[in-house]
Amino acid sequence: MGVVKEDALFTVRHHVTEDSLRRLEKGTRLLGAGGIGRKILTGFFVAAVVCLVLKGFFDGTAVLILSAAGGAMLLICFSVFYGLAKGWAESKQDTKRKYKENQAEYELEREYRFHEDYYEVESKYEYSRLEYQNIGRLLDMSGMFVILEKGDVIRFFMKEDVKKGDPAEFAAFLERKCETKMEHVSVG
Amino acid sequence: MEAIFTAKTTYGENLFYHRAIAKKYDKAVAKKKSALGDLExxxxxxxxxxxxxxxxxxxxxxxxxxxxxxxxxxxxxxxxxxxxxxxxxxxDESNMSETALKRNAKSDLAATGQEGETCTVTFGAESMLIESPGIMTEIRYEGLERLKETEEYFMLFRSQLTIIPVEKAGIIDAAPEELAAFLEEKSGKKMEPVRKTA
Structure with missing residues (x-):
């Protein structure tokens, strides 16, 4: 594309795979999921079990109250858990569909070249030159670097995709250039 | 790059709304509503x-x-x-009403952090150059997947994920029809008008 290629400090070469897309989706979901919600749900479940166990030691009205309370809390846990599981399953299917729909685009090999004052992204049809100030957030999703740019653009690649330079040094370099901390998200 | 056409596009709520409708009516198959209503x-x-x-x-x-x-x-x-x-x-955008799309456009714009920014698109013989503060992107015409036209914008789909908006009112010294014909010729794709009622 008539671009003068300077020697880069770090070079990344990759193409998007279904696995990396799934990891991104999972990481984004985990990033949004609040720990408080999980604690409330666990609390409800423990309380339900306690109610159902305690009713064995009482009789009369206490049994009725403990049964109803235990049953209601168990039901709430079941509803929320089922709702969440359904959402996760749907987003997994969505990722699969999204990958199939855009497979040609995802399979294009991209090269990222990181220089002292700017970085470049190049593929078969596209070349971009960007300043580091465009980067809003940096994420490390269990070995996958995610760069969130202004304009809602997400770029992601695995640590193994760093072909020139050390991945650990690369992460430190990005943090320094973007003046932002790398956020770590554990994706199992 | 020698400019054949030049256009300036300003990022605003209207742009994001038109981008959303171009994507929404792009979906060939609308999701059928279940006979059980909102249950499955x-x-x-x-x-x-x-x-x-x-x-x-x-x-x-x-x-x-x-x-x-x-x-x-x-x-x-x-x-x-x-x-x-x-x-x-x-x-899901494909199920959103016009009002919801307009509401979403506002939050989408805020998320991009580009409100009020202007991007300049220069159309050359082989590729187009998109310049906005701190970003310069060059795209070859054969990389364009689809061309869509709303009332106020041309939406150039690099893929379902990357859309380049071109504001018709921002085209300098040329009519929108001329640019549309040029893009059709260079990309080999037809410009598809977006009908809200589709």
Whole structure:
């Protein structure tokens, strides 16, 4: 594309795979999921079990109250858990569909070249030159670097995709250039 | 790059709304609504499980009370699930109303942090150059997947994920029809008008 290629400090070469897309989706979901919600749900479940166990030691009205309370809390846990599981399953299917729909685009090999004052992204049809100030957030999703740019653009690649330079040094370099901390998200 | 056409586009709510409708009506198959309304077959099966769960939990009660309360539990369960399903559907752009798309355009714009920014698109012989503060992107015409036209914009789809908006009112010294014909010739794709009622 008539671009003068300077020697880069770090070079990344990759193409998007279904696995990396799934990891991104999972990481984004985990990033949004609040720990408080999980604690409330666990609390409800423990309380339900306690109610159902305690009713064995009482009789009369206490049994009725403990049964109803235990049953209601168990039901709430079941509803929320089922709702969440359904959402996760749907987003997994969505990722699969999204990958199939855009497979040609995802399979294009991209090269990222990181220089002292700017970085470049190049593929078969596209070349971009960007300043580091465009980067809003940096994420490390269990070995996958995610760069969130202004304009809602997400770029992601695995640590193994760093072909020139050390991945650990690369992460430190990005943090320094973007003046932002790398956020770590554990994706199992 | 020698400019054949030049256009300036300003990022605003209107742009994001037009981008959303170009994407929305791009979907060839609209999702069919289930005969069960906001519930699905699996939800009905799970409501039976919910009945059994509550019935099991209330083992100390007499039979009619257990059955009555288990039925109430099923109603509560289906209400929760119906609302969760509704919320999920509402967040899908392909199912959004015009008003919801307009509302979303506002939050989408805020998320991009580009409000009020102007981007200049220079159309050359082989590629187009998009320049906005701190970003310069060059795209070859053969990389364009689809060309779409709304009332106020041309939406150039690099893919379903990357869309380059070109404001018709921002085209310098040329008519929108001339640019449309040029893009069709260079990309080999037809410009598709977006009909809101599709």
């Amino acid at each position: 077959i699996l939800d009905l099966f799970m409501s039976v499980v919910a009945f059994g769960l509550y019935y099991f939990a209330t083992s100390g009660m007499d039979m009619p009370t257990r059955i009555f309360q288990s039925l109430l539990a099923v109603i509560l369960f289906t209400t929760i699930i119906r609302n969760l399903n509704r919320m999920r559907r509402r967040s």
